[in-house]
Amino acid sequence: MKLATSLFSYAYEWNSGQYTLEDVIAETRKRNLGTGLEIIGFQSLRGFPFISNETIKEVKHLLEKYEFEPVALDANIDVGIKRHAKMGIDETVEYIKPQILAAQKLGFPILRCQTTAPAEVYQKLVPFAEKANVVMGIELHTPYSVDHPSVIKMTEMFEQMQTHVLGFVPDMGTCMRAIPDALLNSFKTAGVTDEMIAITKEIWHKDIPTPTKFGELAQTLVPMGATPPQIGRLNMAFSMNGRQPVESWKKIIPYVVHLHGKFYGFDENGDEPSIDYPAIFKVFHEGGYNGYISSEYEGSAFTDEFDAFDQVEKQHQLWKRILQNL
Amino acid sequence: MGPLDKYILKEDALEATENGFQLKFQSHWYRSLPLSCMDFNLKINGQEIEKSKFKIKANGNEYTYKQLPELDKEWLYILDRGMLEVTQPMEKGKEYEVEFKYDLHIPYILVGPQATPLLASSVVTKNLVCQ
Numbered sequence: 001m002k003l004a005t006s007l008f009s010y011a012y013e014w015n016s017g018q019y020t021l022e023d024v025i026a027e028t029r030k031r032n033l034g035t036g037l038e039i040i041g042f043q044s045l046r047g048f049p050f051i052s053n054e055t056i057k058e059v060k061h062l063l064e065k066y067e068f069e070p071v072a073l074d075a076n077i078d079v080g081i082k083r084h085a086k087m088g089i090d091e092t093v094e095y096i097k098p099q100i101l102a103a104q105k106l107g108f109p110i111l112r113c114q115t116t117a118p119a120e121v122y123q124k125l126v127p128f129a130e131k132a133n134v135v136m137g138i139e140l141h142t143p144y145s146v147d148h149p150s151v152i153k154m155t156e157m158f159e160q161m162q163t164h165v166l167g168f169v170p171d172m173g174t175c176m177r178a179i180p181d182a183l184l185n186s187f188k189t190a191g192v193t194d195e196m197i198a199i200t201k202e203i204w205h206k207d208i209p210t211p212t213k214f215g216e217l218a219q220t221l222v223p224m225g226a227t228p229p230q231i232g233r234l235n236m237a238f239s240m241n242g243r244q245p246v247e248s249w250k251k252i253i254p255y256v257v258h259l260h261g262k263f264y265g266f267d268e269n270g271d272e273p274s275i276d277y278p279a280i281f282k283v284f285h286e287g288g289y290n291g292y293i294s295s296e297y298e299g300s301a302f303t304d305e306f307d308a309f310d311q312v313e314k315q316h317q318l319w320k321r322i323l324q325n326l
Numbered sequence: 327m328g329p330l331d332k333y334i335l336k337e338d339a340l341e342a343t344e345n346g347f348q349l350k351f352q353s354h355w356y357r358s359l360p361l362s363c364m365d366f367n368l369k370i371n372g373q374e375i376e377k378s379k380f381k382i383k384a385n386g387n388e389y390t391y392k393q394l395p396e397l398d399k400e401w402l403y404i405l406d407r408g409m410l411e412v413t414q415p416m417e418k419g420k421e422y423e424v425e426f427k428y429d430l431h432i433p434y435i436l437v438g439p440q441a442t443p444l445l446a447s448s449v450v451t452k453n454l455v456c457q
Contacts, residue, residue, distance in 0.1 A: 015352070015404065042357035042359075042404070046403050047403075077434050078433035079433065080363075081363065081433040083431050086441070116434045300329055300356060
């Protein structure tokens with residue numbers, strides 16, 4: 001398995017406006033954070049997906065200058081963009097096409113896609129993606145675990161289509177072993193108490209569907225005086241942190257084209273307490289996967305306590321240790 | 327809502343104009359979104375500004391508040407600032423308490439039984455000197 005970094009990790013630094021694209025890529029190289037790079041089109045590239053020739057030249061130049069292999073370009077499947085009316089199938093197909101072309105022009109072999117579009121959309125896009133020679137890697141982000149009905153449908157469609165331009169990008173936030181303490185502690189600014197956190201953790205570990213968890217949490221916390229915004233925050237813990245067993249990935253490994261190495265923070269030994277990376281690497285390695293895994297630091301969603309470059313560096317140190325012992 | 331809220335209103339966000347004032351704002355998501363995914367509420371010194379008074383500006387174009395939901399082709403690049411212009415007099419050099427509620431309807435995260443875009447809402451309250 002090969003290591004990469006997704007520029008998503010630096011959202012807090014990027015939004016400050018203090019960094020150029022070259023700055024973030026140069027720092028990623030300086031700290032030796034992998035051989036591959038992942039870029040989010042709508043984050044890093046002005047005008048995406050209709051990018052200028054200057055942008056194409058700049059991105060290619062930076063990848064070459066800092067010796068990064070272009071791994072994945074991230075698309076967004078914005079089916080709710082009109083707010084009051086969701087995109088239909090054909091409209092969604094047309095929305096994705098320019099993003100496929102952007103990946104082709106920038107030299108990225110994979111376009112990260114999302115489950116907001118059903119299997120039918122990707123099936124219709126196969127001839128277009130084949131012509132562009134861009135793989136549509138559909139991200140499996142919680143709650144889209146391998147047993148989710150939409151994912152089962154998608155897998156069946158992959159089997160039927162027999163094409164190299166369809167694959168999955170499992171996100172490791174789907175198979176967590178705990179809710180990150182850093183995330184739970186960040187809710188304290190909204191007045192969430194230690195007792196509410198303890199109850200949330202307990203419910204999270206139960207083998208019941210997520211909507212049932214929402215109900216149980218509200219039922220327990222409302223009599224304790226929890227407000228709707230506090231309960232809203234704690235619900236985030238259920239929707240951001242999936243509990244799929246790591247071993248379940250085995251079922252789809254032949255279709256995996258890339259991995260998202262989501263992470264929240266580290267303990268004093270440099271381990272990620274909420275995501276079992278040694279087990280994850282073992283499952284994918286033994287399953288024959290030899291592609292990339294990208295660092296994806298989730299910090300910008302809940303804390304500004306740490307420098308994102310430091311955090312990604314810690315994750316790469318952890319991954320390098322794991323790879324040595326595989 | 328999170329750490330990115332910090333960038334919504336910078337110190338120079340409030341500016342007097344010929345006909346009133348404008349507020350410059352940056353999105354609190356990690357990626358660009360079009361104006362159709364945005365909604366705003368503004369209070370100055372505790373007084374809510376009527377939305378019919380808003381003019382929303384992005385990329386040199388100008389829209390009314392009513393037009394917002396239809397503006398799915400008018401993108402606000404994540405590092406650019408949009409502007410909310412209001413025809414209400416404001417004094418240059420004076421400090422005002424600004425309460426700005428900035429809602430984002432995230433178009434690729436659908437939630438709830440109706441599968442509607444996730445609402446990411448942030449409120450910033452800041453004392454700003456009108457530039």
